[in-house]
Amino acid sequence: MKQPANLQAVSALKPQYLGFIFWEKSPRYMPESLAPEALAQLPDTIKKVGVFVNAGREEILQRARQYQLQAVQLHGEEGPALCRQLRQEGLEVIRAIRIGEVFQEQELHPYLGAVDYFLFDTLGQQYGGTGKAFNWQLLTHYSLPTPFFLSGGLELASLDGLETLAHLPLHALDVNSKFEVAPGLKNIPALQELFSHPMLLP
Numbered sequence: 104m105k106q107p108a109n110l111q112a113v114s115a116l117k118p119q120y121l122g123f124i125f126w127e128k129s130p131r132y133m134p135e136s137l138a139p140e141a142l143a144q145l146p147d148t149i150k151k152v153g154v155f156v157n158a159g160r161e162e163i164l165q166r167a168r169q170y171q172l173q174a175v176q177l178h179g180e181e182g183p184a185l186c187r188q189l190r191q192e193g194l195e196v197i198r199a200i201r202i203g204e205v206f207q208e209q210e211l212h213p214y215l216g217a218v219d220y221f222l223f224d225t226l227g228q229q230y231g232g233t234g235k236a237f238n239w240q241l242l243t244h245y246s247l248p249t250p251f252f253l254s255g256g257l258e259l260a261s262l263d264g265l266e267t268l269a270h271l272p273l274h275a276l277d278v279n280s281k282f283e284v285a286p287g288l289k290n291i292p293a294l295q296e297l298f299s300h301p302m303l304l305p
């Protein structure tokens with residue numbers, strides 16, 4: 104999210120979370136024009152998530168204070184120790200795991216108890232925002248207790264395949280580039296269609 108008016112329009116749809124990217128190399132990098140005051144006006148029901156790539160503890164905590172973030176989404180090589188420290192500071196920790204041809208569940212074991220959620224995204228040249236989906240079938244035998252976000256090029260048609268994951272602790276869908284008119288500028292009619300989809304209605 105990069106523009107105040109667009110942010111307001113998205114928030115009117117009442118998502119559970121809204122993400123703000125604090126990685127300078129992203130075309131969605133948080134601009135100074137989006138002031139902390141604009142985020143402070145969001146309804147309390149929406150959790151504000153800071154998205155980071157290999158930032159240090161102090162930088163993350165400083166951003167969390169500045170923008171009153173409730174959650175952080177870590178997309179780099181952040182280890183369990185940092186995740187634990189951020190949780191102890193009261194932040195919800197979402198650890199992104201980028202999946203390629205194989206899914207090695209045992210590699211997630213060190214993060215058990217250190218994170219609130221995993222976020223499964225597509226492995227690519229970039230750290231995130233690839234707009235590409237991975238093979239969800241790799242998750243069908245997921246057996247860890249930690250719930251997860253599903254991510255990676257999600258679009259409206261993706262909902263058709265969701266029933267294959269119905270037995271899993273799927274916490275939320277994370278949509279990004281497929282619902283934009285430009286990086287960081289969300290496509291409001293497309294999001295309205297998503298939010299009124301029968302599968303996502305309460």
Ligand SMILES: O=C(O)c1ccccc1N[C@@H]1O[C@H](COP(=O)(O)O)[C@@H](O)[C@H]1O
Pocket residue numbers: 122124126129130131154155156178222224230231232233234235254255256257277278279280281
């Ligand atoms: O969107 C970005 O620019 C980005 C940059 C660095 C790390 C994460 C980023 N976005 C996250 O990537 C996933 C998948 O996005 P997409 O649907 O494939 O475009 C999502 O969690 C974004 O928050």
